[in-house]
Amino acid sequence: LxxxxxxxxxxxxxxxxxxxxxxxxxxxxxxxxxxxxxxxxxxxxxxxxxxxxxxxxxxxxxxxxxxxxxxxxxxxxxxxxxxxxxxxxxxxxxxxxxxxxxxxxxxxxxxxxxxxxxxxxxxxxxxxxxxxxxxxxxxxxxxxxxxxxxxxxxxxxxxxxxxxxxxxxxxxxxxxxxxxxxxxxxxxxxxxxxxxxxxxxxxxxxxxxxxxxxxxxxxNLAQCKWICEAVFVSLLAKFYGQSDRLLAVNNEDMGQGFSASLRPQVQHIQQNLEGILAECKPLRCIPFEALHTDGLSKGASLDFLRESNFLAPPLDSGASVGLNRLVAMSLKRRDDEVLLVQLHSVSSLSTMEYIRFTVLCLIDVLDAMQLLMGHAKVPIGVLYRKSPGDELRTLLRALVHANV
CATH class of the missing domain: 2.60.120.650 (Cupin)
Structure with missing residues (x-):
């Protein structure tokens, strides 16, 4: 049928x-x-x-x-x-x-x-x-x-x-x-x-x-919820990652003003809100293949995403890319030829799951993807030199289009 x-x-x-x-x-x-x-x-x-x-x-x-x-x-x-x-x-x-x-x-x-x-x-x-x-x-x-x-x-x-x-x-x-x-x-x-x-x-x-x-x-994702998600992960990255100081609401915050630890976080939002939102775009639904899907865990080959034209325009090698802070990425070798790029996003703020998806691609992209995972931002040209060939260029275009 x-x-x-x-x-x-x-x-x-x-x-x-x-x-x-x-x-x-x-x-x-x-x-x-x-x-x-x-x-x-x-x-x-x-x-x-x-x-x-x-x-x-x-x-x-x-x-x-x-x-x-x-x-x-x-x-x-x-x-x-x-x-x-x-x-x-x-x-x-x-x-x-x-x-x-x-x-x-x-x-x-x-x-x-x-x-x-x-x-x-x-x-x-x-x-x-x-x-x-x-x-x-x-x-x-x-x-x-x-x-x-x-x-x-x-x-x-x-x-x-x-x-x-x-x-x-x-x-x-x-x-x-x-x-x-x-x-x-x-x-x-x-x-x-x-x-x-x-x-x-x-x-x-x-x-x-x-x-x-x-x-x-x-x-139905309300814009106000997404603004809060983006601000939350930005604050986590800047103030909470390596801090040995307890950054919890205290008596001073419950009063008329801001505590010394809260004020720089407020200033960070005031000064960088548009940039925060630009770096944490809402995630798009990625086309999937039944062959690579297991219930709620969706997946597709990179070839399928290419054929579906689920791609951003060609990327400028002089620009830089980084992972959306709401997304965790893991890399798994399936054999000597296939790499699984697994994407998962569950908000620590709202507990909403935004993505659970695996992209199957050639293992040629492994070095570049490992470099991308280890840094907040990486020049695209550096990634291209790390893993030459069309596979990485296509993968990056797909991930950028997904806002990952």
Whole structure:
């Protein structure tokens, strides 16, 4: 069967019109063509829970055991529970992820999950709630009613309507009325598609037959969060790396002024903020190959990234490059010819994981990459002399384009 294409999910709207008119702004609904519905069913094992669960992962990227899958099936059939498997990696899920990265390119993280529901199993999620991501849901089998109320798209976290506010920002957010006059209801039948921007309040209720739906989630990274991430890693690098002095909030900081240890950090931010942000750009989603992907750990060969044109323009050999301070890099030899360049980023501030990716390339680049790992910045010309040839030039262009 032909691979799933995200453009077919939006049809008849083009990607360009979708991103200009709806992305992060308002709800969009459409329906799949009959051919696309057929391919969705086939690529998601005809909606069979056991087969799909066997290709899902848990939060720690481990697979579900046969016993766990049996328990999930029992919960669904016997206890009439709604099941949410947020990390699916069957062919259909991988194709939708890959196509979104290629055709849309928005967001720094894309995940595909699945929902199984029975009539009477209750509402999906925690009743009325809002999510801190872009949601595109495709109804494959059965029917659900989506009740929706517009919300603040500049949300910074998931929240249930009845949850107590956790901070001043949430305290200031308006809690909407949820009566019939205040909500819009969308009836999702097989083939229906709905896009929901971040922050929109919603609840979902199965209404007919066993329901199976596919959920595409695209991370919504607020600019204020990224500014904080960049400032945090800059302060860590300059003041906390080799310091033998405890740099913790003290009584003086709790008073009217700044302590002697805090003042230089404040000055560093005031004087260098634009440079800090320029050196710590948000990471792009990197195109991946199923062959080199293991669940949440994505990967691709450098040849694939070259063919996908995931490359920055040719680099000036007189310029310098350095690793984004949010990213850790490790180098592993696979054999005498292949080098694994492993990229990982988990924020020490927000605990958010931004990247877990491996690039497979020729081992010719090893000396240059070791030099890059050992220094904050290295002239590109020096790296070229360390590892001559096109492989390093292509690898650097791919990493620069990814903002790594």
């Amino acid at each position: 032909e691979a799933l294409d995200f453009c077919d999910v939006l049809h008849p709207l083009t990607v360009e019109r979708f991103t200009e008119e709806f992305w992060g702004q308002k709800i969009y609904t459409t329906s799949l063509t009959e051919d696309m519905q057929h391919r969705m069913m086939a690529k998601f094992h005809d909606g069979k829970l056991g087969d799909i669960a066997a290709e899902c992962r848990k939060e720690d990227n481990t697979k579900y055991s046969s016993e766990e899958i049996s328990d999930l099936e029992a919960q669904f059939e016997g206890q009439r529970r709604t099941l949410n498997l947020p990390w699916a990696f069957c062919d259909g899920a991988l194709e939708l992820q890959s196509s979104f990265i290629e055709k849309v390119g928005l967001g720094n993280d894309i995940e595909v999950g699945v929902y199984f529901s029975k009539v009477g199993s209750g509402m999906v999620g925690s009743g009325w709630h809002s999510d801190n991501n872009h949601n595109i849901t495709i109804q494959v089998c059965g029917q659900k009613d989506w009740y929706v109320i517009p919300g603040n798209t500049n949300t910074v976290g998931n929240r249930g309507l009845l949850e107590q506010p956790r901070n001043g920002h949430e305290q200031g957010c308006r809690i909407p009325a949820t009566g019939p006059a205040d909500t819009a209801c969308y009836n999702m039948r097989p083939g229906s598609v709905i896009y929901l921007p971040p922050g929109y309040w919603h609840q979902v209720v199965p209404v007919e037959e066993d329901s199976f739906s596919v959920d595409i989630r695209i991370a």
